[in-house]
Amino acid sequence: METLIIVLAGVLVTVATYLILSRNLIRVILGTAILSHAAHLLLMTMGGLKIGSAPLLGEEAATYTDALPQALILTAIVISFAVTAIFLVIAYRAYQEVGTDNLSDMRGFEDE
Amino acid sequence: MTVLHWATIAPFLLAILIPFFYKYARRIHTGWFVLILPLVLFIYFLSYIPVTSSGDTIMNSVPWVPSLGIYFDVYVDGLSLLFALLITGIGTLVVLYSIYYLSKKNERLNNFYVYLLMFMGAMLGVVLSDNLIVLYVFWEVTSISSSLLISYWFHREKSTNGAQKSMFITVFGGLSMLGGFSLLYVMTDTFSIREIIANVDLVTTSSLFLPAMILILLGAFTKSAQFPFHIWLPDAMEAPTPVSAYLHSATMVKAGIYLVARLTPVFGGSAEWFWIISLVGITTLVWGAISAVRQKDLKSILAFSTVSQLGLIMTLLGLGSASLYFDVGAEDTLYTTAILAAVFHLINHATFKGSLFMTAGIIDHETGTRDIRKLGGLMTIMPITFTISLIGLASMAGLPPFNGFLSKEMFFEGTVNATQFGIFNMETWGMLFPVLAWVASVLTFVYCAIMFFKTFTGKFKPENYDVHVHEAPFGMLISPIVLGSLVVIFGLFPNLLAYSLIEPAMASILPNLLEPGQQFDVGISHWHGVNTALLMTIGVIVVGIVIYLMMKKWSKLPFYLKERDPLNRLYDNGVSGLISGSQAVTRAQMTGSLRDYFVYMCGFSILLLGYTMYRYDAFAIDTASTSSISPFMWIVALVFIGATISIAFVNHRITAVIVIGIIGFLLALLFVIFRAPDLALTQLLVETVTVVLFMLVFYHLPDLQRRTAKLRFNILNLIISLGVGSLFTAIAVSSFALGQDANFESISEFFIENSKELAGGYNMVNVILVDFRGLDTLLEVLVLGIAALGVVTLIKLRFTGREDV
Numbered sequence: 078m079e080t081l082i083i084v085l086a087g088v089l090v091t092v093a094t095y096l097i098l099s100r101n102l103i104r105v106i107l108g109t110a111i112l113s114h115a116a117h118l119l120l121m122t123m124g125g126l127k128i129g130s131a132p133l134l135g136e137e138a139a140t141y142t143d144a145l146p147q148a149l150i151l152t153a154i155v156i157s158f159a160v161t162a163i164f165l166v167i168a169y170r171a172y173q174e175v176g177t178d179n180l181s182d183m184r185g186f187e188d189e
Numbered sequence: 190m191t192v193l194h195w196a197t198i199a200p201f202l203l204a205i206l207i208p209f210f211y212k213y214a215r216r217i218h219t220g221w222f223v224l225i226l227p228l229v230l231f232i233y234f235l236s237y238i239p240v241t242s243s244g245d246t247i248m249n250s251v252p253w254v255p256s257l258g259i260y261f262d263v264y265v266d267g268l269s270l271l272f273a274l275l276i277t278g279i280g281t282l283v284v285l286y287s288i289y290y291l292s293k294k295n296e297r298l299n300n301f302y303v304y305l306l307m308f309m310g311a312m313l314g315v316v317l318s319d320n321l322i323v324l325y326v327f328w329e330v331t332s333i334s335s336s337l338l339i340s341y342w343f344h345r346e347k348s349t350n351g352a353q354k355s356m357f358i359t360v361f362g363g364l365s366m367l368g369g370f371s372l373l374y375v376m377t378d379t380f381s382i383r384e385i386i387a388n389v390d391l392v393t394t395s396s397l398f399l400p401a402m403i404l405i406l407l408g409a410f411t412k413s414a415q416f417p418f419h420i421w422l423p424d425a426m427e428a429p430t431p432v433s434a435y436l437h438s439a440t441m442v443k444a445g446i447y448l449v450a451r452l453t454p455v456f457g458g459s460a461e462w463f464w465i466i467s468l469v470g471i472t473t474l475v476w477g478a479i480s481a482v483r484q485k486d487l488k489s490i491l492a493f494s495t496v497s498q499l500g501l502i503m504t505l506l507g508l509g510s511a512s513l514y515f516d517v518g519a520e521d522t523l524y525t526t527a528i529l530a531a532v533f534h535l536i537n538h539a540t541f542k543g544s545l546f547m548t549a550g551i552i553d554h555e556t557g558t559r560d561i562r563k564l565g566g567l568m569t570i571m572p573i574t575f576t577i578s579l580i581g582l583a584s585m586a587g588l589p590p591f592n593g594f595l596s597k598e599m600f601f602e603g604t605v606n607a608t609q610f611g612i613f614n615m616e617t618w619g620m621l622f623p624v625l626a627w628v629a630s631v632l633t634f635v636y637c638a639i640m641f642f643k644t645f646t647g648k649f650k651p652e653n654y655d656v657h658v659h660e661a662p663f664g665m666l667i668s669p670i671v672l673g674s675l676v677v678i679f680g681l682f683p684n685l686l687a688y689s690l691i692e693p694a695m696a697s698i699l700p701n702l703l704e705p706g707q708q709f710d711v712g713i714s715h716w717h718g719v720n721t722a723l724l725m726t727i728g729v730i731v732v733g734i735v736i737y738l739m740m741k742k743w744s745k746l747p748f749y750l751k752e753r754d755p756l757n758r759l760y761d762n763g764v765s766g767l768i769s770g771s772q773a774v775t776r777a778q779m780t781g782s783l784r785d786y787f788v789y790m791c792g793f794s795i796l797l798l799g800y801t802m803y804r805y806d807a808f809a810i811d812t813a814s815t816s817s818i819s820p821f822m823w824i825v826a827l828v829f830i831g832a833t834i835s836i837a838f839v840n841h842r843i844t845a846v847i848v849i850g851i852i853g854f855l856l857a858l859l860f861v862i863f864r865a866p867d868l869a870l871t872q873l874l875v876e877t878v879t880v881v882l883f884m885l886v887f888y889h890l891p892d893l894q895r896r897t898a899k900l901r902f903n904i905l906n907l908i909i910s911l912g913v914g915s916l917f918t919a920i921a922v923s924s925f926a927l928g929q930d931a932n933f934e935s936i937s938e939f940f941i942e943n944s945k946e947l948a949g950g951y952n953m954v955n956v957i958l959v960d961f962r963g964l965d966t967l968l969e970v971l972v973l974g975i976a977a978l979g980v981v982t983l984i985k986l987r988f989t990g991r992e993d994v
Contacts, residue, residue, distance in 0.1 A: 078817065078818050078822065079925055080810070080922060081818055081822065081826055082826075082859075083918055083921045083922050083925065084918055085826055085829055085830065086917070086918070086921065087914045087915065087917050087918030087921070088829075088830050088833050088834065089833055090910075090913060090914045090918075091910045091911055091913065091914025091915075092833050092834060092836060092837050092910070092914075093910075094791060094909065094910035094913045094914065095837055095906055095907065095910035096836070096837065097787055098784055098787055098788065098791075098906040098909060098910065099784070099906065100784060103842070103845075103887075103890060105783075107836065107845060107849060110849060110879070111833070111836070111849075111852065114852060114853070114856055115917075117856070118856070118859070119921055121859075121860070121863060121865070121868075122921070122925070123921070123924070123925060123928070124935075125935075128864070129864065130864065131864040131865070131866050132864070132865075132940075132952070132953035132954055133866075133951055133952055133953070134941070134944055134950075134951040134952075134953065135951045141937070141941055141953070142863065142864045142865065143935060143937040144937060144940050144941075144953035144954050144957055145935075145936065145937055145940065145957060147865045147867065147868050147954045148954050148957040148958050148962060148965075150865075150868055151867060151868060151871055151954065151958060152958070152965050152966065152969050154868070154871050154872060154875055155871070155875070155969050155972070155973060156969055156972050158875045158878070158879060159972050159973050159975075159976035159977075160976070161879060161882070162879075162882055162976055162980060163976045163979050163980060163983075165882055165883065165886045166886070166979070166980045166983045166984065167983065168886065168890065169886045169889055169890065170983050170984070172889065172890055172891070173889070178890060178891060180782065180783050180784060181782055181784070
């Protein structure tokens with residue numbers, strides 16, 4: 078199971094890298110969003126996927142899944158959401174100002 | 190802080206006051222305020238002569254950075270006293286000369302004297318320091334202040350170029366010298382020169398001996414303008430003449446000589462030291478003399494002649510270092526003549542070269558030119574300058590009865606003695622030294638003759654000069670007269686110096702040869718009597734006259750017509766090649782395209798991580814501890830992979846948003862499967878909001894039209910992303926497998942046991958978030974807040990390009 082999920086994360090990383098390497102600003106942002114998914118999946122997997130009960134003590138189960146990676150991922154999700162949001166707004170503003178979303182056209186000013 | 194410490198830093202303290210004198214006492218030439226200090230210091234240092242000539246030394250220590258072994262130690266022995274007297278004595282004369290040379294109205298005197306005092310203090314620090322680091326600090330201050338002085342007329346391009354060149358070369362040497370000092374510290378665990386000399390066995394037996402020696406010698410050679418680092422000195426002649434006289438004849442260029450002499454007890458007696466110094470010295474001697482003959486400008490001739498004479502002193506120090514090998518004792522003059530000649534010539538050179546620079550400055554000042562092709566017939570017009578020049582040039586050429594004759598005789602004697610050494614392969618190559626020394630002396634005679642006859646004899650042609658030519662004012666003549674008189678006095682009464690200065694200096698260069706209480710006995714009286722050296726001198730004079738008389742013939746040679754040193758081309762091409770090369774590298778690499786930088790980063794990560802994994806054989810797959818996969822999981826995984834891959838091919842923005850949403854919701858589904866309810870909830874919410882955001886923004890953006898990118902472009906991207914992805918997978922799989930093997934206890938048991946006990950909550954994830962690891966959450970909230978503020982700022986604030994925003 079773990080190997081399958083890791084391969085899943087690997088596919089996410091491959092596609093994310095491919096998108097980040099493109100010249101289109103929107104694709105780069107899509108890539109970063111997907112890359113954060115891969116990171117979350119990896120965190121989840123490395124904690125071990127042995128099926129236990131959800132980490133709620135009220136269940137009174139024999140085994141629970143590990144709670145710590147879940148807490149870490151929760152933090153990471155919120156942060157990556159914040160970053161994605163600000164990326165999107167930057168892309169929007171950049172397009173408004175310079176009129177292109179092609180990274181190879183964004184070459185700075187002449188006098189720099 | 191003792192008086193000696195204050196004496197060392199006194200020039201710096203006075204330099205602070207100079208701008209005030211310059212500003213508030215405009216009617217008095219600022220130089221007069223400066224003049225007192227070197228004079229007082231000179232008299233102060235004279236008072237140490239009885240101490241050092243009786244064989245004693247003085248050591249005063251003030252801690253600077255004691256934890257690193259750096260103490261501001263001043264140490265006075267024969268060698269440092271000799272240099273201190275040169276620095277302050279010639280410093281006094283140069284300041285006096287500069288008062289008449291630099292005009293009060295037109296020059297920025299405050300700059301000049303601040304730099305000059307900085308230089309004087311630094312030079313005193315170099316020669317009086319016992320601590321290598323302190324010596325290095327002062328050494329670099331001499332480089333800096335000398336560059337400032339060379340570029341004193343900074344509006345002239347040649348001045349700034351010369352300053353830059355001297356800075357590059359001497360700082361290059363200074364830095365390698367610092368490396369050598371550090372190696373000495375590694376070997377002996379001390380920065381104190383005296384302690385290093387006391388523990389010299391640690392150095393000579395160490396494997397770092399040779400690297401340390403070469404690094405330190407690089408510093409000494411660059412500073413003392415030895416071949417091939419001499420090229421900065423002729424270009425430094427753009428400085429005002431007092432500076433040339435002070436820095437580039439008497440003091441700074443002798444700092445390297447000082448260092449070599451100072452460290453002779455450490456490195457001397459080894460074949461490498463002997464050969465490197467002697468050969469570099471003799472090459473410099475010959476090359477400087479050859480180049481000096483070609484020059485047409487008085488100061489250029491003097492510059493190359495300085496290079497040549499420094500080579501001479503360096504050769505003598507090299508040859509003299511062999512005496513440490515024999516350990517013969519002080520009485521055997523066969524071996525110690527070379528050191529004696531080096532010290533004696535050091536003094537003589539400072540006197541006659543200083544006076545020659547000053548007379549060259551006077552000629553420049555009074556005629557408006559220094560070109561020997563324009564000058565001529567000045568003998569009757571400038572009689573005093575003529576007399577001083579005659580004395581200086583005769584001394585430089587090595588004619589009796591001036592002091593140059595004595596030191597040249599001893600130089601010949603030293604080189605002839607060297608051929609009798611039975612060590613270091615001298616049996617085979619020993620004849621090299623007297624022959625080359627003789628050739629260089631002939632050339633020295635020739636350029637002295639050229640300087641003298643072209644300037645002062647012949648017919649006076651008033652049309653060659655823009656100004657009315659006349660003798661210099663008396664004030665300007667005082668300093669050269671003093672130096673010229675010293676040339677004569679030292680020539681007639683050499684033993685005046687022998688007991689007071691030369692013997693103590695020799696004792697510091699060759700300390701191990703002396704029994705306690707013993708002194709070198711160097712009566713320079715046996716200079717009459719026919720020996721090899723005398724015959725060589727006669728040969729020099731005869732052949733020199735012949736060559737000078739035949740000048741009409743050989744002056745047509747193409748080699749003679751060119752003035753610039755051919756090594757300059759090497760330097761110029763090196764510098765411009767360095768600039769254009771680094772520009773080319775930067776242009777090729779810093780493309781300004783974000784994608785290229787991503788390619789570098791990804792490529793480098795692949796190589797580094799891949800190599801590390803391969804190198805440590807860290808690839809592993811663990812099948813034992815993985816859990817089984819249900820058919821439902823397979824379906825979810827396949828859909829997930831399909832959605833992910835398809836996003837790379839999507840060309841419409843609405844499709845992209847939908848696919849990104851699918852991926853997010855599938856991730857939430859995975860969280861559900863893996864029993865993470867809080868994660869699933871959050872992921873669902875966040876994904877929804879993200880999709881909404883994408884929709885909002887995409888409305889204002891152009892469509893994701895497929896650009897006709899080159900195939901090669903896409904293939905490279907594909908290769909890189911496949912590499913990153915597969916390496917990521919391999920590392921994750923391996924680390925999972927190895928992590929299972931390592932079998933460390935997880936801390937999750939702690940949360941299971943204590944969530945209720947300590948925090949009073951049932952939901953472990955939430956307890957971790959707000960209780961056990963609450964700080965994470967606090968800062969994560971901060972991140973969200975900053976992002977929200979950022980979004981607002983980006984949308985609300987518009988820079989319109991006006992000046993006032």
